[in-house]
Amino acid sequence: MRVAVTGSNGLVGRRLVAQLLAAGHEVLGLARGERRVPGAFAYAAVDLADGALLTTTLTGFRPDAIINPGGMTDVDGCERDPVAAYDANVSAVATLAKVARTLTAHLVHVSTDYVFDGEDGPYSVDAKPNPRGTYALTKHAGEQTVKALLPASQWTIARTAVVSGWPSTGKNNFGFWLISSLAQGKQVPLFEDQWVSTSHATNVAAMLKELAERRLPGLWHTCGAEVMDRVTFGRRVCERFGFDGALIRPSRMANVKLASPRPARSGLDVTKTTQALEAKPWSVARALDELFRERQENP
Numbered sequence: 182m183r184v185a186v187t188g189s190n191g192l193v194g195r196r197l198v199a200q201l202l203a204a205g206h207e208v209l210g211l212a213r214g215e216r217r218v219p220g221a222f223a224y225a226a227v228d229l230a231d232g233a234l235l236t237t238t239l240t241g242f243r244p245d246a247i248i249n250p251g252g253m254t255d256v257d258g259c260e261r262d263p264v265a266a267y268d269a270n271v272s273a274v275a276t277l278a279k280v281a282r283t284l285t286a287h288l289v290h291v292s293t294d295y296v297f298d299g300e301d302g303p304y305s306v307d308a309k310p311n312p313r314g315t316y317a318l319t320k321h322a323g324e325q326t327v328k329a330l331l332p333a334s335q336w337t338i339a340r341t342a343v344v345s346g347w348p349s350t351g352k353n354n355f356g357f358w359l360i361s362s363l364a365q366g367k368q369v370p371l372f373e374d375q376w377v378s379t380s381h382a383t384n385v386a387a388m389l390k391e392l393a394e395r396r397l398p399g400l401w402h403t404c405g406a407e408v409m410d411r412v413t414f415g416r417r418v419c420e421r422f423g424f425d426g427a428l429i430r431p432s433r434m435a436n437v438k439l440a441s442p443r444p445a446r447s448g449l450d451v452t453k454t455t456q457a458l459e460a461k462p463w464s465v466a467r468a469l470d471e472l473f474r475e476r477q478e479n480p
């Protein structure tokens with residue numbers, strides 16, 4: 182299969198490229214600037230906001246599937262620069278969907294639990310979104326764009342949440358920040374009133390790959406299998422890595438003024454994914470084992 186992957190330099194994207202190559206697929210990676218990921222795949226430096234270049238590049242490759250983990254993921258950054266957020270998370274998705282439509286390619290678009298307001302999670306795939314904040318609004322608009330532009334058989338929306346993994350490029354993520362801070366003996370403030378489905382990027386990539394290979398349409402939740410508050414997750418990290426649990430400082434999101442709102446009682450129900458995919462959502466224990474292994478490989 183010929184597969185185009187946006188955000189191929191990113192946390193999920195680079196693992197996805199590696200897994201697609203390992204399965205024998207022909208891959209085109211798309212990202213900004215220099216190629217930051219090694220491997221035997223074609224690469225094009227394309228700003229997702231450049232609709233003309235994105236269209237020409239994809240049309241030249243003629244993918245059977247396009248997987249879109251690319252986009253503007255800095256939640257507070259989206260609040261500061263809504264135009265850039267819209268360009269990367271909505272306009273780019275429209276371009277990808279139009280190209281997919283023309284080429285009859287399958288589009289797997291990656292979205293987020295932030296499409297929900299976090300009043301009463303965990304959320305089923307059929308729950309009604311109510312996005313709050315610019316990042317959430319643009320990701321929800323991206324979902325709507327995919328649905329509007331493609332026949333139902335040709336799109337997949339895969340929502341994920343709080344993705345961790347050892348970064349190759351120094352870009353931070355929740356698990357990496359937490360483990361790095363605890364390893365240095367730093368105290369870490371964690372919200373005890375925010376419930377999330379933490380995920381590992383390798384597991385997310387495996388689910389995206391299978392959705393594309395099998396062209397499974399519709400809405401999917403591609404995140405970790407368990408929902409827990411951040412303090413409980415932090416304590417699980419301490420147990421697995423042998424860090425001092427007293428370094429975890431419970432705090433309350435409700436008492437903190439954030440630039441962009443975050444869902445409080447979030448979490449994604451993965452029943453459908455667990456039943457239908459061979460790549461099952463990982464338990465927290467499995468994800469922590471993988472983070473432990475990655476840390477040992479990247480001291």
Ligand SMILES: NC(=O)c1ccc[n+]([C@@H]2O[C@H](COP(=O)([O-])OP(=O)(O)OC[C@H]3O[C@@H](n4cnc5c(N)ncnc54)[C@H](OP(=O)(O)O)[C@@H]3O)[C@@H](O)[C@H]2O)c1
Nearest residue numbers: 188190191192193228229250251252254293341342343344
């Ligand atoms: N990470 C999470 O906790 C989380 C949670 C829920 C949902 N998601 C969703 O999961 C997907 C993958 O997330 P991730 O953690 O892998 O994110 P990531 O590491 O930030 O990867 C996104 C990639 O998109 C690229 N990108 C951003 N704007 C671009 C533009 N205008 N043109 C070209 N490339 C651009 C980034 O390039 P640069 O490297 O140059 O910045 C980055 O490599 C995203 O759709 C995100 O919304 C993530």
